[in-house]
Structure formats: structure tokens, C-alpha cells
């Protein structure tokens with residue numbers, strides 16, 4: 119994490135449980151925000167805009183903060199990215215806009231993420247409504263899944279006058295922003311207020327509606343003029359090792375979800391926790407366990423530090439939180455006593471030739487097994503594809519690749535003329551992130567508008583404020 123990006127001083131022994139789960143970074147005061155905004159060079163052809171997947175006009179929104187036009191600043195952000203509040207908190211800014219900032223090399227990059235949060239917090243605390251639904255155009259669109267991809271697509275289409283219904287299998291909207299992003303990076307209320315903003319734009323939500331169960335994809339295709347599929351991915355897959363059914367083995371996404379939906383004091387955690395996997399989910403589970411009170415948290419990863427999927431700033435954050443890492447270590451069995459976890463049996467690994475992911479393949483070292491004593495094991499080895507959704511779509515003629523939906527560049531249309539898709543469920547290459555899902559939603563909205571020859575320029579007429 120960049121040196122200027124200082125979180126609250128973290129002294130757990132001085133903090134209540136609730137305080138430990140407050141946002142890691144404090145909000146900027148007006149003075150701090152204006153001071154930081156005044157450092158921006160307002161570059162011509164600004165590289166920060168190019169680096170932002172949603173192409174927010176960053177120098178313009180920063181300039182508006184510098185002139186104390188925070189309302190205008192928030193509008194500039196939302197015109198490009200309706201999930202500006204979430205993105206200001208969860209985007210890997212070091213890899214995107216801040217990494218590209220011209221001041222990154224010689225000085226400190228502009229803290230674009232925190233300035234964006236300043237404007238978004240202002241808009242939210244002043245309850246400013248920026249967008250009205252566009253004039254009804256008579257077309258009905260179904261959106262499946264209310265994560266960032268679904269919300270972004272819904273909002274952009276609502277501005278154009280489409281009649282939108284979002285089907286969501288959970289009881290709340292927001293997808294992983296609500297249920298998966300660790301609460302001290304994004305409180306649930308931030309994500310839920312974005313769902314409310316989209317609802318206020320005239321979008322209808324049907325919660326507790328899993329498509330494929332109550333309603334089929336065929337019914338949606340028959341009833342609506344187009345369908346946007348943004349179902350994300352599923353839970354953590356099984357590790358296929360003995361002992362996974364023991365009391366004390368948890369799915370990492372369920373563990374995170376509990377901290378976002380349940381009272382913190384009711385959440386069970388181990389004193390000695392092993393986390394399997396060193397990506398986003400693994401780091402989040404590890405830091406949550408530490409903040410809940412676990413004495414020792416160990417991330418076990420079968421490859422080396424260099425291949426670890428977590429971003430460098432996440433790795434650094436986890437280490438500062440007292441999380442330990444054991445690299446080149448592969449779990450082979452969860453050991454139990456009286457039905458409860460007592461250890462994780464692992465074997466040492468070495469790195470061999472690169473595999474299909476171009477990372478060097480881990481190879482087991484013979485006779486190298488050893489046990490890590492622990493009372494909880496949390497699995498965080500990625501997410502399953504939603505095979506029920508994919509199978510239903512394939513039957514309708516949608517093409518897929520290894521469980522991911524294939525779409526056309528520029529429109530996000532699938533092989534079926536009425537079905538579009540975006541977000542994690544199409545991300546068969548590279549990393550997945552919230553901001554990329556938001557952009558997918560925009561691309562699909564443009565694709566759908568093009569299908570019905572609706573001019574995107576009309577978006578601007580729907581904006582006010």
C-alpha cells in the first residue's frame with residue numbers, strides 16, 4: 119500500500135469489536151480533500167482516465183472538488199460509473215488510476231480513490247438524486263443478478279427509458295459488494311444505497327428470485343425484449359481432500375458474508391486458523407479472523423510469493439494485521455478429533471514448468487508431509503461456475519468456454535440474439551473486479567440500446583443536478 123495511503127492506526131487491544139470493523143481508511147475532511155485536489159495537474163490526455171476501466175473524467179471531478187463544487191464532482195463520477203461509491207473503496211487504485219498518475223513516479227500519486235469517496239459520501243449524505251428515468255421507449259429488459267454488472271446495466275438502460283426488472287436470488291441487492299467485500303473496506307450500507315439509487319431511477323427489483331428455479335431463462339426470453347445475465351460465480355469449490363466435512367471447516371465466502379449480515383459478536387472464529395488460498399478471498403478471510411480475535415492466522419498457498427494472486431497492497435495489509443504466510447505448501451487432509459478440526463496436514467511443494475496459466479506448476483516434494491495444528495480451516499481457492507445457469511443458457515444456444523459465457527466485443531451480446539452478459543460470469547481471461555463488471559454493464563446497455571436503435575446521447579438528457 120502506498121506510503122501516503124495511511125489507514126487508521128490499528129491497535130486492536132484499544133478497540134471494541136465494532137470499531138475494528140469500521141472502514142480502514144478515514145474519510146477526508148473538506149480541507150484535506152481540497153488540499154489534495156489542488157495537487158492535481160489536470161493533465162491533458164490524462165493517463166488516469168485511460169487507466170480507469172469506466173473512464174471517469176478524473177481531472178474534472180478533482181477540479182470540481184478544488185473549487186468546492188462537490189455536487190458537480192459527484193455527478194461527473196456517476197455519469198461514467200453509477201457505482202462510484204463502491205469503486206472509490208474497493209478498486210485496486212494502485213494498479214489502475216493512481217498507478218498511472220503522472221505524479222506516481224516522482225512524488226506521491228493523487229489519492230484519486232479517496233477523493234472520489236469524498237464526493238460520493240457528500241452526494242449520499244445530502245441525498246442528491248442525479249438521474250431521472252428516461253422517457254419510456256416501450257422495451258422491457260430482464261436483468262439476472264444485481265451485482266455491480268447488473269446494477270450498472272440497469273441504471274444505464276433506465277436513463278434511456280427502458281422498462282427494467284432485476285431478478286436477484288438473494289434477499290438484498292448488490293452482489294459481492296454487499297455480501298463479499300470485507301466490511302472494513304466497504305460497509306453494507308454503501309452498497310445498499312447504490313441499489314436504492316438504481317431503484318429510484320425506476321428499476322423494479324424482484325429479490326429472492328433465482329432464475330432457473332421460480333422462473334426459467336426461456337420464460338424471460340419469451341417475455342422480455344432482451345435479457346442481461348450477470349450472475350457472477352458461485353461459492354468456493356471443494357478441495358477434494360479428506361476431512362472437509364469436519365466441524366470447523368468453512369467456505370471463505372460464507373465466512374465473509376456472516377460478517378456482513380450477522381452481529382459480529384455472534385460469529386464463530388478459531389484461535390488458530392488456517393486459510394487455504396492467497397487471493398482476494400483468502401486475504402479478506404485472514405484479516406477478518408484477526409480482527410475477530412484469532413490468535414494465529416496462517417495463509418497456506420501451494421505456489422510461491424511471486425505467483426500469489428493477491429495484489430501487493432493486500433499482501434502488505436495482511437502482514438501488517440499479523441497474518442502469517444506459508445508458501446509452497448499444499449493441504450492434503452484436514453485432521454479431526456471427535457468430529458472437530460485439530461490440524462491441517464500439508465505437503466511441501468516445489469515449482470516445476472509453467473502450466474496453462476503461465477505460472478510455474480507446483481510439484482509435491484516426496485515424503486514431506488507435516489501437520490499445522492489449528493481449530494479452524496477456511497477454504498478460499500476461487501469460485502465455482504454456476505453450472506445450472508450455464509447449462510440452461512447453452513440449451514438456448516449461448517456459447518461458453520470452460521463454464522464462462524462467451525460474448526461479442528463491443529456489445530456483450532451472446533450467441534443468442536436476445537441474451538447479453540457481463541461481469542464475472544464472462545471473465546474467462548484475466549482478473550475480475552468490480553469496476554470491470556460496472557463497465558461490462560455499460561457495454562451491454564449500449565449493445566441493447568443499439569439493438570433497438572436508441573441513442574445513448576439521450577443519457578445526458580436524463581441527468582440533472
Ligand SMILES: Cc1cc2nc3c(=O)[nH]c(=O)nc-3n(C[C@H](O)[C@H](O)[C@H](O)COP(=O)(O)OP(=O)(O)OC[C@H]3O[C@@H](n4cnc5c(N)ncnc54)[C@H](O)[C@@H]3O)c2cc1C
Pocket residue numbers: 208209210262263264265266267268285286287288291292293294295298299300327328329330348349350351374398399402504507540541542543550551552553555
Ligand atoms: C471475497 C472477494 C473479495 C473481493 N474484493 C474485491 C475488491 O476489493 N475489489 C474489486 O474490485 N473486486 C473485488 N472482488 C471481485 C468483485 O467482487 C467481482 O468481480 C464483482 O462483484 C463481479 O460483479 P458481478 O456483477 O459480475 O457478480 P456478483 O457481484 O457476484 O453478483 C452476481 C449476483 O447474481 C445473483 N445471482 C446468481 N445466480 C442467480 C440466479 N440464478 N438468479 C438470480 N440471481 C442470481 C447473485 O446472488 C449476485 O447477487 C472480490 C471478490 C471476492 C469473492
Ligand code: SF4
Pocket residue numbers: 157158159160161164165166167176177218219220221228230
Ligand atoms: S494523472 Fe494525476 S495529476 Fe494528472 S490529471 Fe490524473 S490525477 Fe491529476
